[in-house]
Amino acid sequence: MNDLRRLPDRVLHDFCVGVFRSFGVPETDARTAADVLIAADLRGIDSHGVARLHTYVDMLTLGRINPTPRVTIVRETASTATVDGDNGLGLVVGPQANRIAMEKAMSAGSGWVSVRNTNHYGIAGWYAMQGLEHNLINWAMTNSTKLVAPLWGAERMLGTNPIAIAFPGREEPPIVVDLATCAAAYGKVEIANRTGKSIPEGWAVDRDGRMTTDPQGMIQGGALLPLGSDRERSGHKGYALGMMVDVLCAVLSGANWGPFTPPFALRQEIPARSVGKGIGHFFGSMRIDGFIDPDEFRAQIDDVVRTFRKTKPAPGTSGPIIPGDPEREAEHERRAAGIPLVPAVVADLVDVARITGVPFPD
Amino acid sequence: MNDLRRLPDRVLHDFCVGVFRSFGVPETDARTAADVLIAADLRGIDSHGVARLHTYVDMLTLGRINPTPRVTIVRETASTATVDGDNGLGLVVGPQANRIAMEKAMSAGSGWVSVRNTNHYGIAGWYAMQGLEHNLINWAMTNSTKLVAPLWGAERMLGTNPIAIAFPGREEPPIVVDLATCAAAYGKVEIANRTGKSIPEGWAVDRDGRMTTDPQGMIQGGALLPLGSDRERSGHKGYALGMMVDVLCAVLSGANWGPFTPPFALRQEIPARSVGKGIGHFFGSMRIDGFIDPDEFRAQIDDVVRTFRKTKPAPGTSGPIIPGDPEREAEHERRAAGIPLVPAVVADLVDVARITGVPFPD
Numbered sequence: 098m099n100d101l102r103r104l105p106d107r108v109l110h111d112f113c114v115g116v117f118r119s120f121g122v123p124e125t126d127a128r129t130a131a132d133v134l135i136a137a138d139l140r141g142i143d144s145h146g147v148a149r150l151h152t153y154v155d156m157l158t159l160g161r162i163n164p165t166p167r168v169t170i171v172r173e174t175a176s177t178a179t180v181d182g183d184n185g186l187g188l189v190v191g192p193q194a195n196r197i198a199m200e201k202a203m204s205a206g207s208g209w210v211s212v213r214n215t216n217h218y219g220i221a222g223w224y225a226m227q228g229l230e231h232n233l234i235n236w237a238m239t240n241s242t243k244l245v246a247p248l249w250g251a252e253r254m255l256g257t258n259p260i261a262i263a264f265p266g267r268e269e270p271p272i273v274v275d276l277a278t279c280a281a282a283y284g285k286v287e288i289a290n291r292t293g294k295s296i297p298e299g300w301a302v303d304r305d306g307r308m309t310t311d312p313q314g315m316i317q318g319g320a321l322l323p324l325g326s327d328r329e330r331s332g333h334k335g336y337a338l339g340m341m342v343d344v345l346c347a348v349l350s351g352a353n354w355g356p357f358t359p360p361f362a363l364r365q366e367i368p369a370r371s372v373g374k375g376i377g378h379f380f381g382s383m384r385i386d387g388f389i390d391p392d393e394f395r396a397q398i399d400d401v402v403r404t405f406r407k408t409k410p411a412p413g414t415s416g417p418i419i420p421g422d423p424e425r426e427a428e429h430e431r432r433a434a435g436i437p438l439v440p441a442v443v444a445d446l447v448d449v450a451r452i453t454g455v456p457f458p459d
Numbered sequence: 460m461n462d463l464r465r466l467p468d469r470v471l472h473d474f475c476v477g478v479f480r481s482f483g484v485p486e487t488d489a490r491t492a493a494d495v496l497i498a499a500d501l502r503g504i505d506s507h508g509v510a511r512l513h514t515y516v517d518m519l520t521l522g523r524i525n526p527t528p529r530v531t532i533v534r535e536t537a538s539t540a541t542v543d544g545d546n547g548l549g550l551v552v553g554p555q556a557n558r559i560a561m562e563k564a565m566s567a568g569s570g571w572v573s574v575r576n577t578n579h580y581g582i583a584g585w586y587a588m589q590g591l592e593h594n595l596i597n598w599a600m601t602n603s604t605k606l607v608a609p610l611w612g613a614e615r616m617l618g619t620n621p622i623a624i625a626f627p628g629r630e631e632p633p634i635v636v637d638l639a640t641c642a643a644a645y646g647k648v649e650i651a652n653r654t655g656k657s658i659p660e661g662w663a664v665d666r667d668g669r670m671t672t673d674p675q676g677m678i679q680g681g682a683l684l685p686l687g688s689d690r691e692r693s694g695h696k697g698y699a700l701g702m703m704v705d706v707l708c709a710v711l712s713g714a715n716w717g718p719f720t721p722p723f724a725l726r727q728e729i730p731a732r733s734v735g736k737g738i739g740h741f742f743g744s745m746r747i748d749g750f751i752d753p754d755e756f757r758a759q760i761d762d763v764v765r766t767f768r769k770t771k772p773a774p775g776t777s778g779p780i781i782p783g784d785p786e787r788e789a790e791h792e793r794r795a796a797g798i799p800l801v802p803a804v805v806a807d808l809v810d811v812a813r814i815t816g817v818p819f820p821d
Binding site for chain 2: 172173174175176177178179205206207209211246247248249250252253254260262264272274275278279280281297300301305306307308324325326329330331333334335336337338340341343344345348349350351354355356372373383384385386387388389393394397398400401402404405408409410411412414415416417418449
């Protein structure tokens with residue numbers, strides 16, 4: 098852990114802005130994209146932050162992502178819309194579509210936006226949190242490249258398809274739900290693989306569909322398991338949630354779904370057929386005052402937070418935490434001490450600097 | 460299994476209508492309530508059907524449920540509303556609130572209704588399925604009496620808080636997601652207890668918060684675990700989903716949430732304090748044509764269903780099933796052969812007949 102390098106979030110943010118700008122991404126879009134990306138690093142979700150910048154750069158270099166998309170509404174009602182992202186960065190398309198959902202909420206009470214023809218959009222939690230300051234309850238989902246087997250399946254058919262939603266408190270911090278619908282993150286399998294450890298039963302199957310504790314078994318053509326893991330512990334529920342996210346993001350918008358969702362990395366297999374455009378997102382936004390007085394709601398959220406913190410703890414734990422606590426604590430620490438970068442990520446960023454000509458801070 | 464008695468669903472339905480009518484529930488409401496209740500029996504979710512009729516009767520007898528509620532909208536926008544159920548049967552209030560969500564969807568593209576001052580509403584899937592014939596995507600959630608421990612907690616703090624949503628196909632049957640946010644149903648723990656079997660690791664903790672495989676350990680003051688079970692397999696995700704449902708149903712409407720949700724059975728402990736009115740539901744309805752051409756959507760759902768059915772099967776299985784398959788198959792079988800009732804349920808129904816004077820078919 099000694100070779101971790103720490104950089105202030107502002108420095109990394111500026112670097113990302115410069116990198117996106119170098120591909121012709123407009124200033125405002127570049128800043129937004131950097132906001133979303135750095136939010137992942139600040140909140141401790143390292144897999145979705147600057148660790149992915151090289152892939153964005155690869156896709157932009159190859160012309161596989163449009164740096165100057167014209168994001169359009171292709172169909173709408175007072176409270177719904179389908180948005181075409183014009184194959185832009187998800188980090189640019191996502192925030193625009195999220196804003197459309199919020200604008201519809203302001204005028205119609207709620208807004209629901211399904212997005213097609215877009216790309217990887219960073220952490221779902223960022224989008225959910227955009228409503229907090231405005232007395233809005235925001236939802237965010239996205240589909241992604243196949244990595245997860247449906248229960249009783251022996252192959253990758255679904256992405257890790259996250260669900261996020263955030264609820265503002267008054268004096269207490271918000272409740273921020275942000276979860277992938279699989280039993281464990283792929284990054285955890287990779288870490289076990291790098292450190293030569295086995296993975297717990299319930300995370301993955303191998304290429305034959307057998308439960309495996311060998312990270313290589315999953316990595317080499319195996320699959321992650323859905324939340325719930327096996328039939329006994331309700332793996333069918335995580336699978337159903339993953340399929341729900343896929344339908345809302347992709348079938349509803351006309352994007353690619355399930356095993357046909359295009360990969361985000363260059364080395365991954367190209368899907369057998371195309372059933373839509375790009376990947377898909379789904380955003381929702383609801384005015385709290387469309388249901389209840391926002392002050393009353395926020396006071397009750399405070400009560401929920403305090404009540405759940407007082408739960409009698411299970412042995413060997415300090416008791417339940419509130420969804421969003423770990424990420425907020427990470428952000429607090431990282432804003433002060435800087436964002437820790439492992440050597441592989443530093444090397445990646447140095448390479449991005451070489452490709453783009455944007456200086457990476459020494 | 461030989462002492463299972465089978466009765467046609469129509470016969471049970473008529474009996475339920477008669478029972479509700481005997482408490483002064485209006486004819487239309489009694490029919491709707493029976494529809495929802497019998498839907499559970501037809502779909503094989505026995506715990507939510509006529510097995511609960513005696514409890515409804517107990518609550519009505521004691522005046523703890525209002526047989527003639529005046530369901531009112533207490534706040535609304537074009538696409539949202541909070542509904543007060545006037546302490547009616549959830550089986551009556553739920554369908555009315557669901558209809559309000561659908562009406563709002565027809566006029567504003569989507570409708571979102573949070574409900575307070577209501578009671579147990581049967582199976583969430585019934586509400587989700589009401590949209591299928593109308594090219595609507597319906598969502599349904601409810602909170603319920605505490606039974607589930609948050610991850611790292613040693614006590615019951617959340618209900619089993621289900622999430623349901625349904626997507627219509629064109630030629631294929633619909634995808635119907637209907638899942639409780641816990642690792643296993645309480646009914647399964649009860650069955651293990653009755654048959655003297657242990658329960659799998661990951662279902663429950665005992666009263667000290669220790670993982671237990673003894674059904675008595677859970678039943679005697681223990682708690683179910685959230686979907687995901689433990690930290691390693693992401694029990695924090697099921698906990699977060701359960702909390703999300705609780706907030707949408709109860710904090711948003713002004714109902715009781717978390718450990719303060721009133722019990723549905725008579726013998727259960729009364730919560731320490733009241734933080735709202737009754738329990739809460741949450742319904743959503745979205746017009747498919749607010750996003751995409753419904754024919755195109757339904758054709759894609761067919762493609763999803765066929766694609767996932769063709770998934771390479773895991774060893775020892777016939778491959779993944781589509782959410783809603785088991786319930787639809789149960790309904791097909793039970794419509795033809797009748798609804799199987801275990802002796803304890805028959806005895807309950809005979810007792811209901813005695814209390815209400817409505818004859819139970821011999």
